Amino acid sequence: MANQPSIHAGVRALARLKKRRRSEAIFRAFGIAAIVFAMCALAWLLGSIIGTGYKAFYQHSLTLEVELTESILAPNGSRDPDTLRRANYRRIMQEAMFTRFPDIEGLSSADQRAAKRQNFDIMSTSGGPNYIRQMVFKDPAMVGQTITVRIPTSDIVDQYLKGNLNVDVPEVQRKISDRQIAWVKTLRQSGEIKAGFNKRLLFSTDSRDPELAGIASSFVGSLMTMFVTFLLAFPVGVGAAIWLDEFAPKNKAVDFIEININNLAAVPSIVFGLLGLAVLLNWAGMPRSAPIVGGIVLALRTFPTIIIATRSALRAVPPSIRDGALSVGASHVQAVFHHKLPMAAPGILTGSIIGMAQALGETAPLLMIGMVAFLTEIPSSLTEPATALPVQIYLWSDSAEQAWSERTSAAIIILLMVLVTMNGIAIWLRSRLEKRW
Amino acid sequence: MTENTSKNIKFTCRDVRVSYSGKEAVKGIDIEIADRSVTAFIGPSGCGKSSFLRVFNRMNDTIPGCAVTGDIRMDGEDIYAPGLDPVLLRARVGMVFQKPNPFPKSIYDNVAYGPRIHGLAESKADLDEIVHNSLKRAGLWDEVKDRLKDSGTGLSGGQQQRLVIARAIAVSPEVILMDEPASALDPIATAKLEVLIEELKEKFCIVIVTHSMAQAARISQKTAFFHMGDLVEYDETDQIFTNPAELRTQDYIMGRTG
Amino acid sequence: MPPRSLLTGRTFMEFSIPAYCALIAAMGVLAYMSAKRRAMHVAAGTVTNEISRSFHSRPNFHGVFAAGLVTLLAFGVMIGGVIAGLPGWLVIALIVVLAGLAFAYTRTTIRANFKARNVVEFAIKSGLVICSTIAVLTTIGIVLSLLFESLRFFKDVPVLDFLTGLQWSPQTALREDxxxxxxxxxxxxxxxxxxxxxxxxxxxxxxxxxxxxxxxxxxxxxxxxxxxxxxxxxxxxxxxxxxxxxxxxxxxxxxxxxxxxxxxxxxxxxxxxxxxxxxxxxxxxxxxxxxxxxxxxxxxxxxxxxxxxxxxxxxxxxxxxxxxxxxxxxxxxxxxxxxxxxxxxxxxxxxxxxxxxxxxxxxxxxxxxxxxxxxxxxxxxxxxxxxxxxxxxxxxxxxxxxxxxxxxxxxxxxxxxxx
Missing domain, CATH: 1.10.3720.10 (MetI-like)
Incomplete structure (x- = not known):
């Protein structure tokens, strides 16, 4: 009876094993499928954003000879700022375009008006005249001269040249007319319309016209908000973490504080916005839309994250370090601040940077406190109305035009690049400074 | 074939080596292990005895970076053959670990786990019987029969270890490997466990790793002494403890090394 | 229109808060250095080794104590002044006078048996406790502000209607009636x-x-x-x-x-x-x-x-x-x-x-x-x-x-x- 065949070696067992191995393979395949799904979602997300967004980083502009006709700008010969401010630059630009395309003269008078309008619409209709206004304002001596300027084309022309407009439909159904297409082609061939890096996207403020809009004001708003957030959340978060980990007694009250912090880290961010609206704006009378309020709200949102990160960094420092310091006569406070904190610093910094990156992406609480201002100037103080980069993205996303969705995606690319940089620094810091015990 | 003249050989090992990420822990061991008896592996910690034990049910496969070479045959069958599924091997070679590791399930489900995954029971009544018999053979039935639905983790350490043995028996293995099964138990629980092992050897081939020489002497028929990954001496237990051939064995048994 | 203070109607930025902060920081540094030097002098002046050993706290703790007291007080004056909308010169005068008084007080504490370190460490710990309680305060703030505004809402709309009503069209309820x-x-x-x-x-x-x-x-x-x-x-x-x-x-x-x-x-x-x-x-x-x-x-x-x-x-x-x-x-x-x-x-x-x-x-x-x-x-x-x-x-x-x-x-x- 010694070598009685095992029940695990029979035909039944082998058949069953086959089935079990199959379910094993299926389970494994599900795991891989889940990862592939998540990766594809990420790729799709990034692909669709980059695919639409990269086109906003270049823009077409038009080189044009403009005669600064004295009779239009300063009919009475005066050069005083008021006259120059109110002068009809639009007409100057219309004339300049007309000079470039004198053929319009030959059209019937009704047709001629439409043609002139379409002709002018090739350039950014508010950007072009404004540009000239600023030039003349800076140097009134220019009046009467003929100058060569480079101005952005209208967003429609820009989109047409980027191939985003469908021109195979009847003329009435599209935003660009046959005549405009012909002109644009001419200008393109002669090199008068050229594509170049879109500096405006980075260095201009918001605008109603997509071809002029940029993220500068919201970017500065974000920086200011983050400055306030960091100033408040970092010391408070680190301080609270030190107390909880080092000095706090073990009792119900401290337990309550801990549950509180963990819960606060999971409270929806919009609730912090409501808190800011009710307490900071309505009760304390702080200025609406201001970076200082946004900063405080985001600090409240971020500091629980910093506490949690700091605590895990502090816990990673072995207690022997503190005990060593205590044994040579340092007080508890000295042991913590002189020894433990410096050793935990990389972890604390890493956690804080990641927390700040989260705060930088927050949108909802800022909507609550009205940081949705339309800004044509860069905010210069913490109490002025401002907006933030993610809010700018939200505001731009409301417009359906291709030119806007391009810019929205481009702003997202910039935001993501900032976040990648921040996280990259965090990872670098961690790998560079982290000690292993 | 008479019982006392030549016992059946369960395992035959030739030049077995185990290495972890290139570091050799078991350095070429030849050994034969008899069926229906208790074989004890002794030696100082880190001598490779546990690594070698895990060769028999291919538990080393689950450790990344671990490589096993050599020829290991169970009833003449190469257990490292490419076509052999370790899952079936492990059903035939049960294992009990150092620390009792009952699953966080009821006592009943703990024992029923193996039969369920291997499809050993046709019906609920079958399964009940397997559980009943296994617990009985593990000497636990009387202590737990009224609380089979209670969690297995709620038992005492000694009970847990016997539960784990019942769990292993339930799969109807041929071999039970024990890796220092008494090291986490108190003396009374250890004594109970030793009585159980004594009984189990009537049906199973038992290989036990122990750091207690007294235990090895009490329960095993043959003892293997390992040192630094080598098998120094392998003989009848009485022989090893009374008249070791090797100086190293003698030193260890006398408490001079280890 | 620039935002205005709730209490005075003055705009916030009539006072240059960074300027006050710079002043306070400068006073703090001065207080620290001066108190530390003084403490070293006092300690050195006590001739025998025996006595100098009985000097409880090291000089820099006396410095931190002086600096901390001066800056905290000055900071409090600044915040009070800004909220109350006092004119800038008055705030600066108040800061300087009160901080000066505080500094004068710290002079009297620089002696062997003054436990400056314990005081400083107590202050640090208190600060840490305050940091921790901010989490609780935030939660309380959230609860109170949401409850308060919600109660105002439930005066108009019964809670039950809000929680069980099937019709949601708040935009139509814009008109007061x-x-x-x-x-x-x-x-x-x-x-x-x-x-x-x-x-x-x-x-x-x-x-x-x-x-x-x-x-x-x-x-x-x-x-x-x-x-x-x-x-x-x-x-x-x-x-x-x-x-x-x-x-x-x-x-x-x-x-x-x-x-x-x-x-x-x-x-x-x-x-x-x-x-x-x-x-x-x-x-x-x-x-x-x-x-x-x-x-x-x-x-x-x-x-x-x-x-x-x-x-x-x-x-x-x-x-x-x-x-x-x-x-x-x-x-x-x-x-x-x-x-x-x-x-x-x-x-x-x-x-x-x-x-x-x-x-x-x-x-x-x-x-x-x-x-x-x-x-x-x-x-x-x-x-x-x-x-x-x-x-x-x-x-x-x-x-x-x-x-x-x-x-x-x-x-x-x-x-x-x-x-």
Whole structure:
């Protein structure tokens, strides 16, 4: 009876094993499928954003000879700022375009008006005249001269040249007319319309016209908000973490504080916005839309994250370090601040940077406190109305035009690049400074 | 074939080596292990005895970076053959670990786990019987029969270890490997466990790793002494403890090394 | 018009706060150096070794004590002055005089038996305690402000009507005589929409996230893990406004055109568009939390299962998953809380119309969408319309609080079990 065949070696067992191995393979395949799904979602997300967004980083502009006709700008010969401010630059630009395309003269008078309008619409209709206004304002001596300027084309022309407009439909159904297409082609061939890096996207403020809009004001708003957030959340978060980990007694009250912090880290961010609206704006009378309020709200949102990160960094420092310091006569406070904190610093910094990156992406609480201002100037103080980069993205996303969705995606690319940089620094810091015990 | 003249050989090992990420822990061991008896592996910690034990049910496969070479045959069958599924091997070679590791399930489900995954029971009544018999053979039935639905983790350490043995028996293995099964138990629980092992050897081939020489002497028929990954001496237990051939064995048994 | 102080009507920036801060900092540094030198002198002046050894605190603690007292006092004066709207010269005068008095007081404390270090350390500890209590204060602030505004709302609209009404159209209640009319503020469609979007999101995120966690912890090689894990975590780092835009720009239209090709009509903004994108956002949340709890299951349990001849998937499903279940439930509850509170994705991709529907292919609205819709743009604060946003906020806070606390307690118990 010694070598009685095992029940695990029979035909039944082998058949069953086959089935079990199959379910094993299926389970494994599900795991891989889940990862592939998540990766594809990420790729799709990034692909669709980059695919639409990269086109906003270049823009077409038009080189044009403009005669600064004295009779239009300063009919009475005066050069005083008021006259120059109110002068009809639009007409100057219309004339300049007309000079470039004198053929319009030959059209019937009704047709001629439409043609002139379409002709002018090739350039950014508010950007072009404004540009000239600023030039003349800076140097009134220019009046009467003929100058060569480079101005952005209208967003429609820009989109047409980027191939985003469908021109195979009847003329009435599209935003660009046959005549405009012909002109644009001419200008393109002669090199008068050229594509170049879109500096405006980075260095201009918001605008109603997509071809002029940029993220500068919201970017500065974000920086200011983050400055306030960091100033408040970092010391408070680190301080609270030190107390909880080092000095706090073990009792119900401290337990309550801990549950509180963990819960606060999971409270929806919009609730912090409501808190800011009710307490900071309505009760304390702080200025609406201001970076200082946004900063405080985001600090409240971020500091629980910093506490949690700091605590895990502090816990990673072995207690022997503190005990060593205590044994040579340092007080508890000295042991913590002189020894433990410096050793935990990389972890604390890493956690804080990641927390700040989260705060930088927050949108909802800022909507609550009205940081949705339309800004044509860069905010210069913490109490002025401002907006933030993610809010700018939200505001731009409301417009359906291709030119806007391009810019929205481009702003997202910039935001993501900032976040990648921040996280990259965090990872670098961690790998560079982290000690292993 | 008479019982006392030549016992059946369960395992035959030739030049077995185990290495972890290139570091050799078991350095070429030849050994034969008899069926229906208790074989004890002794030696100082880190001598490779546990690594070698895990060769028999291919538990080393689950450790990344671990490589096993050599020829290991169970009833003449190469257990490292490419076509052999370790899952079936492990059903035939049960294992009990150092620390009792009952699953966080009821006592009943703990024992029923193996039969369920291997499809050993046709019906609920079958399964009940397997559980009943296994617990009985593990000497636990009387202590737990009224609380089979209670969690297995709620038992005492000694009970847990016997539960784990019942769990292993339930799969109807041929071999039970024990890796220092008494090291986490108190003396009374250890004594109970030793009585159980004594009984189990009537049906199973038992290989036990122990750091207690007294235990090895009490329960095993043959003892293997390992040192630094080598098998120094392998003989009848009485022989090893009374008249070791090797100086190293003698030193260890006398408490001079280890 | 620049913003003005509540108390005085003066603008905030009439005082240069940075200038005050610079002054205070300078005084602090001076106080520190002066007190430290003084302490060294005093200590050195006490001739014999014996006495100098009995000098309790080292000189720099006397310095810190002086500097701390001076700056704290000056800072308090500054804040008081700014809030009270005192003219700049008066604030500066007050700062200088009071700080000077404080400094004069610290002079008298520089002696051998003054325990400057203990005082300083007590102050530091007190500061740390204050930092910790800010968390509690924030929670109290949230509760009080939401309750207060909600109570004002419930004066107009009975709580029961709000919680059980089937009609949500706050925009029609803009006119004062209409405010509070029953029917307009029945929040059930809003809650239902929130629930629907959450359900879509969780039904995508939970299986995916769990499978990823299980695969990574049981099957993946170290190399795969080191690539896949950070890649998944990128999903967690993407701001929600980006997901919202992705849903609006890409996912919504894709679903619509797909439905069109099947002959169905689905709006661009729908529960399915918002929910599925939200699901993707929550995947890393669930996978990393579950990964933690799965890894907390002791290896010995896995070994026990393998030793019985179980395959990896059998071990995973029947032993590890069972062992990790409390932690996984905790993770799922946190994910639900996250989905309910998520704002930007639904604002951009779910719609604004309050439809009471269980069909995920329709546009629905959620609690967070309504809060945003009710509070952006409109600065009027006393209408039932704006106040209803706080009532919604209160419901949101209470529900997420309950979910979070249950989840935190479950996870904590779970951790203790395997520690």
């Amino acid at each position: 209409q405010a509070g009319q029953s029917g307009a503020f029945g929040a059930v469609p809003v809650f239902a929409g929130t629930f629907l979007v959450m359900l879509v999101a969780i039904s995508i995120a939970a299986p995916t996230g769990l499978m990823i966690a299980m695969y990574l912890s049981e099957y993946a090689s170290k190399r795969t893990r080191s690539i896949v894990k950070p890649a998944i975590e990128i999903l967690a780092g993407v701001p929600t406004v980006v997901y919202g835009y992705f849903a609006l720009l890409t996912v919504g239209p894709t679903i619509r055109s797909f439905a069109e090709s099947l002959g169905a009509s689905v709006p661009t903004q729908s529960a399915i568009a918002a929910g599925s994108v939200m699901g993707v956002m929550i995947i890393p949340f669930i996978s990393s939390l579950s990964d933690d709890v799965i890894n907390a299951v002791p290896q010995s349990l896995r070994d026990g299962s393998y030793a019985l001849g179980a395959t990896r998937s059998e071990t995973m499903i029947k032993v590890v998953f069972g062992g990790a279940l409390p932690g996984i439930i905790g993770a799922l509850l946190l994910a639900v809380s996250r989905a309910i509170g998520e704002t930007m994705i639904v604002v951009m991709a779910a719609g604004r119309a309050a439809n009471l529907t269980a069909n995920p292919f329709e546009a629905v609205t959620t609690v967070t969408v309504q809060i945003v819709a009710l509070l952006t743009g409109d600065t009027e604060f006393d209408t039932a319309k704006t106040l209803s946003a706080f009532a919604l906020g209160l419901v949101l806070f209470v529900i997420t609080l309950i979910l979070n606390v249950i989840a935190l307690i479950i996870v904590r118990r779970y951790r203790e079990r395997y520690d």
